[in-house]
Amino acid sequence: MGLRTDYLREVKAFQPSPPYAANAVKAFLVGGALCALAQWLVDWYGGTFAASPLEAHLWASMVMAGLAIVLTAVGKYDDFSQFAGAGATMLITGLANAIASAAIEHRSEGWTAGVAGQMLKAGGAAVIYGLIAAYVLGLVWP
Amino acid sequence: MKRVGKQTWVFDDGVYIQAAAAAVGPLEADGPLGRYFDVCHRDLYCGEKTWELAERRLMREAVDCCLQKAGVSAEEVDLFLAGDLLNQSATSNYVARELPIPFLCLFGACSTSMQTLAAAAALVAGGLADRALVATSSHNATAERQFRYPTELGVQKPKTATFTVTGAGAALVGRTPGRWRLRAATIGKVIDAGLKNPLDMGAAMAPAAADTIEQHFRDLGVSPGDYDLIVTGDLSRVGSVIVRELLAESGYDVTDVYNDCGLMIYRPDQKVFAGGSGCACSAVVTYGYLLQELARGTFRRLFVVATGALLSQTMVQQKQSIPAIAHGVVIEAAGQESDLPP
Numbered sequence: 001m002g003l004r005t006d007y008l009r010e011v012k013a014f015q016p017s018p019p020y021a022a023n024a025v026k027a028f029l030v031g032g033a034l035c036a037l038a039q040w041l042v043d044w045y046g047g048t049f050a051a052s053p054l055e056a057h058l059w060a061s062m063v064m065a066g067l068a069i070v071l072t073a074v075g076k077y078d079d080f081s082q083f084a085g086a087g088a089t090m091l092i093t094g095l096a097n098a099i100a101s102a103a104i105e106h107r108s109e110g111w112t113a114g115v116a117g118q119m120l121k122a123g124g125a126a127v128i129y130g131l132i133a134a135y136v137l138g139l140v141w142p
Numbered sequence: 143m144k145r146v147g148k149q150t151w152v153f154d155d156g157v158y159i160q161a162a163a164a165a166v167g168p169l170e171a172d173g174p175l176g177r178y179f180d181v182c183h184r185d186l187y188c189g190e191k192t193w194e195l196a197e198r199r200l201m202r203e204a205v206d207c208c209l210q211k212a213g214v215s216a217e218e219v220d221l222f223l224a225g226d227l228l229n230q231s232a233t234s235n236y237v238a239r240e241l242p243i244p245f246l247c248l249f250g251a252c253s254t255s256m257q258t259l260a261a262a263a264a265l266v267a268g269g270l271a272d273r274a275l276v277a278t279s280s281h282n283a284t285a286e287r288q289f290r291y292p293t294e295l296g297v298q299k300p301k302t303a304t305f306t307v308t309g310a311g312a313a314l315v316g317r318t319p320g321r322w323r324l325r326a327a328t329i330g331k332v333i334d335a336g337l338k339n340p341l342d343m344g345a346a347m348a349p350a351a352a353d354t355i356e357q358h359f360r361d362l363g364v365s366p367g368d369y370d371l372i373v374t375g376d377l378s379r380v381g382s383v384i385v386r387e388l389l390a391e392s393g394y395d396v397t398d399v400y401n402d403c404g405l406m407i408y409r410p411d412q413k414v415f416a417g418g419s420g421c422a423c424s425a426v427v428t429y430g431y432l433l434q435e436l437a438r439g440t441f442r443r444l445f446v447v448a449t450g451a452l453l454s455q456t457m458v459q460q461k462q463s464i465p466a467i468a469h470g471v472v473i474e475a476a477g478q479e480s481d482l483p484p
Contacts, residue, residue, distance in 0.1 A: 002391045003384065007335045011345050014384050016301045023298070072294050081296025088296050097296045105292035108192040122295050 023085050031087030038064050038091075062126050068093035072100040098123030143267035147361025149354075150328045151260070153267045158320035158476060159259075159313050160273070161212035164430035165203040166422070167196075167282065167308030173408045178430040179309070180207045186283060186308060194232065197281035200310035201237045204429075205277050208312040219243045219314070220271035223262050223330075225254035226279045226421055227306075228288060233279050239307040243275065252376050253330070253450030254278040255311060256469040258480035260327035262315040263471070272316060279310035280420030288338065289455055302342035304378045304419035305397070307407060313426030321437045328361065330354035332452065334465040340458050343451040343466075344381025344404075346417060350466035351377060351449045352388035358445065358470055359394060366396040370441040373432070374468070375424035375448035376404040378417030403427035424448040428473075436475045443474045 004012045040061035045051040051059060070079040077097045081088040088094055099119055106118035120127060146152050146358045163180045172180035181203045183189070188196040201224070209216060213468060222243040224234035231247045238245040244328035255278045262274035284308035286293050315324065333350040353376050366372060366389075377385055382402040389396050406416035428446050435441055447470035458464070 004391050007349060011337070011384060014387070015342060015345055015380060017301050063233050072296075075294060078294050078296045081435075082298055085298040089298070094296065097294070100294040101294035101296075104294055105287060108194075119397070122292055 026083065027085045027090075029087070030084035031091060034064070034087070034091055034093060053117035065096035068096040069100045072097045073104065077101070095123050095126050096103050098126065143264065146326075147357070149330070149357050150326055150361035152326045152362075153263055153324050154261050156317060156319065157263045157267045157268065158316060159322040159324060159433065159473065160214070160285045160316045160318060160320040161208050162311065162313035162322075162429035162433050163204045163207035163211060164311045164426035165200045165207065165309055165451050166426055166430075167200070169282075169412060170307055170309050170407055170418075170426065171415075173412060175407055175427065175431045179426060180204070180430070182298045184363040184482070186281075188308045190451045193281055193283035193287065194228065195224070197279050197284050197308075197310070197443075198236050200308070201233050201277050201279040201312070202240065204279070204310040204312040205237065205241070205275065208275070208277075208314055208429075209278075212314045214273065214314060216241050216243055219273045219275045220355065221246065221262070221265060221274040222277070223248055223258040223274060225249050225258060227251065227285050234277070237277065237453070250448075250467060250469065251450030252280070252419060252421050252423060252447040252451050253467050254421045255317050255375070255428060255449075256327070256446055256448035256471045258276055259313060259315065259324070259471050260329060260469055263324040263327060266315050267319060274315045275312065276315065277310060278421040278425045280306050280308070280418075280422040282306045285420055289453060299415055300341055301415060302339070302344065302378075302380050303415040304343055304376060304404060304417055305408070305414035306420035307376075307418045307423040307426065309422035309426040311429035312420060313429050316388055317429040319476060322433055323474045323476045325443070325474050326362065327472070328354055328358040328470045330357075330468040330470070332467050333359040334463050336463045338458065338461065340451075340453055340461050340464065342380060343376075343419060343453070343464070344378040345384055346381075346464040347449040347451050347466040347468065348377055348384035348388060351385045351447055351468040352392070353382070353472050354447055354468040355385070355389060355396070355445070356392055356394065366394055366399050369383075369399050369431075369443050369445045369472075372396055372400050372445045372447065373406075373424075373427070374402045375450070376417070376419035376442050377402045377449055378404040378415075378419065381449075383422065406431070433473070436473065439475065443472065445472050
């Protein structure tokens with residue numbers, strides 16, 4: 001047995017596998033903390049500002065997204081995601097980061113072809129499938 | 143000049159590197175080889191407005207510095223060979239636009255450094271050029287944009303991922319005896335081991351590196367012990383272990399003389415995942431560190447094997463595997479030459 005007999009199989013011994021358990025724990029804790037923060041914002045808008053539940057959710061989402069955009073702009077969100085993994089990418093903060101990072105990246109090609117044209121490059125799939133999923137769920141639970 | 147064996151060119155009538163230079167970005171300057179580089183930038187933008195312009199500036203600086211060291215003006219150079227990782231090799235073409243030198247653009251992904259050096263040596267040895275200039279570059283942010291994601295996109299990268307070196311290297315090849323003699327070059331074949339993960343290029347490229355190194359040993363009838371150092375381009379922590387294992391399976395023990403530029407350019411505590419990669423990785427380590435240590439006598443003969451993952455974003459998205467290639471060049475301290483068979 002050796003690499004030369006079956007490279008695709010034998011090479012796996014040389015490839016460090018991702019720390020799945022540690023990644024899952026980190027994603028759970030960080031993602032959970034972000035969700036708890038967002039929930040606190042919802043309650044705060046609902047309580048202090050007497051916002052309706054819909055308005056409170058919208059405000060909380062916007063604040064979380066805004067936070068992610070600021071962290072993206074100062075170049076910290078990618079480091080945060082490297083640590084938190086899915087805990088950072090699966091939330092609305094991840095979507096905000098995907099759109100903002102593409103917009104920043106393509107600023108050098110101008111506002112139209114660059115920023116606007118490329119903005120959804122990384123986040124477009126989440127937007128499209130998010131819309132489809134929302135539509136389907138809307139049919140199931142009218 | 144002659145061909146020996148199947149894939150190896152031997153330059154037996156004197157082809158030399160007359161000068162070489164390396165320009166790098168901040169992380170590379172901060173690395174263990176920082177003091178060997180001619181131009182060090184503190185900022186990834188290198189004083190330019192975009193990443194692409196920064197990469198172009200790095201290549202231009204390496205070229206200018208190399209010509210200045212050689213005491214040769216651009217008009218006195220007969221041929222310019224260069225390549226990089228951007229679409230249409232934009233960096234090389236735009237640098238060549240500024241130079242009054244006939245130009246051949248080459249693409250070999252991260253093997254471009256030795257691809258251009260081997261081609262230049264052959265053209266000079268064959269009398270088609272008296273002086274040939276070679277250059278290659280890569281930039282972390284342009285490569286991320288070209289091959290992966292926007293630089294600020296939060297993606298959890300695996301430990302097998304590599305970190306593209308920001309820098310450029312240039313060398314002037316000619317017949318006038320210089321400090322470094324080019325003795326031989328082995329041109330690699332494209333080898334595709336069937337791997338599909340662009341975040342594990344070390345494992346994809348290792349079989350190509352092993353193939354070229356073995357072919358070189360067979361063609362020339364040499365062994366690992368004939369070299370002070372056999373250095374691969376950017377196999378990183380993952381691929382460098384695999385290539386040693388592949389060579390060991392073929393009966394070549396390179397353990398004592400082997401290293402990888404991707405492991406040499408950064409400190410272990412710099413956050414670069416499995417190590418450095420990119421065209422500039424082997425270029426700046428060779429044209430900066432290795433040549434200076436050859437001149438100093440630390441090494442007498444090197445075999446530099448630049449490894450390239452011939453990655454296409456479109457092909458990867460279409461679930462195609464990643465072809466790889468490796469080209470090697472034997473560089474000796476001039477005056478030490480000698481006993482390299484045949």
